Amino acid sequence: MNEETHRWLTGRFGGSIRFEEPMSGYTSFKVGGPADILAHPESVEDLVELIDGCKKRKLPLLVMGGGTNTLVKDSGIRGMVVVLSKGFDRIRKNKSPEAGRMIITAMAGARLGTLCGFAVKQGLKGLSFAAGIPGSVGGAIMMNAGTASGCMADILTSVTMLDSNGKIISFDRGSLRFEYRRLAGIIGSDENPESSVIIEGGFKLQSFDTQALEKETRVLMHERMKKQPVGLPCAGCFFKNPPAGKTAGQLMEEAGLKGKRIGGAQISTVHANFIVNRDNACAADILALMEHAQQTVFKKFGIRLQPEVKIVGA
Ligand SMILES: Cc1cc2nc3c(=O)[nH]c(=O)nc-3n(C[C@H](O)[C@H](O)[C@H](O)COP(=O)(O)OP(=O)(O)OC[C@H]3O[C@@H](n4cnc5c(N)ncnc54)[C@H](O)[C@@H]3O)c2cc1C
Missing domain, CATH: 3.30.465.10 (Uridine Diphospho-n-acetylenolpyruvylglucosamine Reductase; domain 3)
Incomplete structure (x- = not known):
C-alpha cells in the first residue's frame, strides 16, 4: 500500500481501520492470513466513500458479514476487507x-x-x-x-x-x-x-x-x-447438495469420509458435510481435506462436489 492510501485511511477513517489484520478473528473457521486493510464503516456515507476510494486507487475489495461461510487462505487478502456490523445493525x-x-x-x-x-x-x-x-x-x-x-x-x-x-x-x-x-x-x-x-x-x-x-x-x-457438531469452528455445510439424488453429506458419509483428518482439520464425525477446525488447523489443511473429499466422492459416485463455502484470499 502506498503512503497516500495510508494517509487517506488513517486521516479519514481513523480507528475503524486496521492494517495487516489476521482474518482468523473474523471467520467462524478461525483460520486465515492477514488482510492488507480491514475496515468497519459505521455509516452508509463512510461505506460509500470507502468503496469509491478503493475504486479510484484500484484496491481489490471484499465485503463480509459474520464470516460464517467464508474460508480465508493462509496468505491472507490483498486489498481491503469491509466488515459490516456496528452502524449497519438497525x-x-x-x-x-x-x-x-x-x-x-x-x-x-x-x-x-x-x-x-x-x-x-x-x-x-x-x-x-x-x-x-x-x-x-x-x-x-x-x-x-x-x-x-x-x-x-x-x-x-x-x-x-x-x-x-x-x-x-x-x-x-x-x-x-x-x-x-x-x-x-x-x-x-x-x-x-x-x-x-x-x-x-x-x-x-x-x-x-x-x-x-x-x-x-x-x-x-x-x-x-x-x-451438527457443536463447539468446533466450522462454516456449516462445506459442499452444496447436488441438484438431485443424495445430499453431499450422504455421499461423503457413504464414501467413508466421516472422521478423516488432515492436519488440524477433520470431517465431522457428527455430520459428514461439516469440515471442522479440530486442532489449530490452517486454511491449507481445510483445503487439502476439501480436495480429498471431492476426489473420494468422485471416485465412488462420479459426482464432483462443489463448495458452498466461499474460498477467498491470495
Ligand atoms: C454452525 C453453522 C451452521 C450453519 N448453518 C447453515 C444453514 O443451516 N443454512 C445455510 O444456508 N447456511 C448455514 N451456515 C452458513 C452461513 O452461516 C450462512 O451462509 C450465512 O448466511 C452467511 O452469513 P455471513 O454474514 O457469515 O456471510 P459471510 O461469510 O461474511 O459472507 C458470505 C458471502 O456473502 C458476501 N457478503 C456478505 N455480506 C455481504 C453484503 N452486505 N453485501 C454483499 N455481499 C456480502 C461475502 O462477500 C461472501 O461472498 C452455517 C454456518 C455455520 C458456521
Missing part, C-alpha cells in the same frame, strides 16, 4: 398493506439471529427456518441461506444495495433472481450482485402467536444441536 418493523402481515427491515450488518429473535418477540412468523443460522443479514441474503424448510428468497420483499457504480438502489423481490444458496442476478440489469454491497433487506412476515413461535424456535434449535 432492525425496524413497518406496516404491510396486506392484512395480518408486517414488514421487518433489517440492515445488512444485523445478526440473522437477532432478526429471528426480533420477529419472534413481535409475534411474526416466517423466519423460523433461519433459527440457528449464524452470520449477518447481508451474508444470508447473498447466500440465500436456508434449510429444507425455507430460505431467504421466500420471505424477502426488497433489497437495497450499493451497486458497482456507487449508486444506492432498491429492488423489489420480483427483480431478484435467487438460486440454491446464492443471489444469482437482477432481472433487467447487467449488475452482478457479487460486485454490489447489500445494505438492507425487507422481509414479509405474518402475525402469529409469540409463545407458539418461541416453542417452535426451541424445537428447531434443539434439532440443529443434535445433527
Whole structure:
C-alpha cells in the first residue's frame, strides 16, 4: 500500500481501520492470513466513500458479514476487507398493506439471529427456518441461506444495495433472481450482485402467536444441536447438495469420509458435510481435506462436489 492510501485511511477513517489484520478473528473457521486493510464503516456515507476510494486507487475489495461461510487462505487478502456490523445493525418493523402481515427491515450488518429473535418477540412468523443460522443479514441474503424448510428468497420483499457504480438502489423481490444458496442476478440489469454491497433487506412476515413461535424456535434449535457438531469452528455445510439424488453429506458419509483428518482439520464425525477446525488447523489443511473429499466422492459416485463455502484470499 502506498503512503497516500495510508494517509487517506488513517486521516479519514481513523480507528475503524486496521492494517495487516489476521482474518482468523473474523471467520467462524478461525483460520486465515492477514488482510492488507480491514475496515468497519459505521455509516452508509463512510461505506460509500470507502468503496469509491478503493475504486479510484484500484484496491481489490471484499465485503463480509459474520464470516460464517467464508474460508480465508493462509496468505491472507490483498486489498481491503469491509466488515459490516456496528452502524449497519438497525432492525425496524413497518406496516404491510396486506392484512395480518408486517414488514421487518433489517440492515445488512444485523445478526440473522437477532432478526429471528426480533420477529419472534413481535409475534411474526416466517423466519423460523433461519433459527440457528449464524452470520449477518447481508451474508444470508447473498447466500440465500436456508434449510429444507425455507430460505431467504421466500420471505424477502426488497433489497437495497450499493451497486458497482456507487449508486444506492432498491429492488423489489420480483427483480431478484435467487438460486440454491446464492443471489444469482437482477432481472433487467447487467449488475452482478457479487460486485454490489447489500445494505438492507425487507422481509414479509405474518402475525402469529409469540409463545407458539418461541416453542417452535426451541424445537428447531434443539434439532440443529443434535445433527451438527457443536463447539468446533466450522462454516456449516462445506459442499452444496447436488441438484438431485443424495445430499453431499450422504455421499461423503457413504464414501467413508466421516472422521478423516488432515492436519488440524477433520470431517465431522457428527455430520459428514461439516469440515471442522479440530486442532489449530490452517486454511491449507481445510483445503487439502476439501480436495480429498471431492476426489473420494468422485471416485465412488462420479459426482464432483462443489463448495458452498466461499474460498477467498491470495
Ligand atoms: C454452525 C453453522 C451452521 C450453519 N448453518 C447453515 C444453514 O443451516 N443454512 C445455510 O444456508 N447456511 C448455514 N451456515 C452458513 C452461513 O452461516 C450462512 O451462509 C450465512 O448466511 C452467511 O452469513 P455471513 O454474514 O457469515 O456471510 P459471510 O461469510 O461474511 O459472507 C458470505 C458471502 O456473502 C458476501 N457478503 C456478505 N455480506 C455481504 C453484503 N452486505 N453485501 C454483499 N455481499 C456480502 C461475502 O462477500 C461472501 O461472498 C452455517 C454456518 C455455520 C458456521
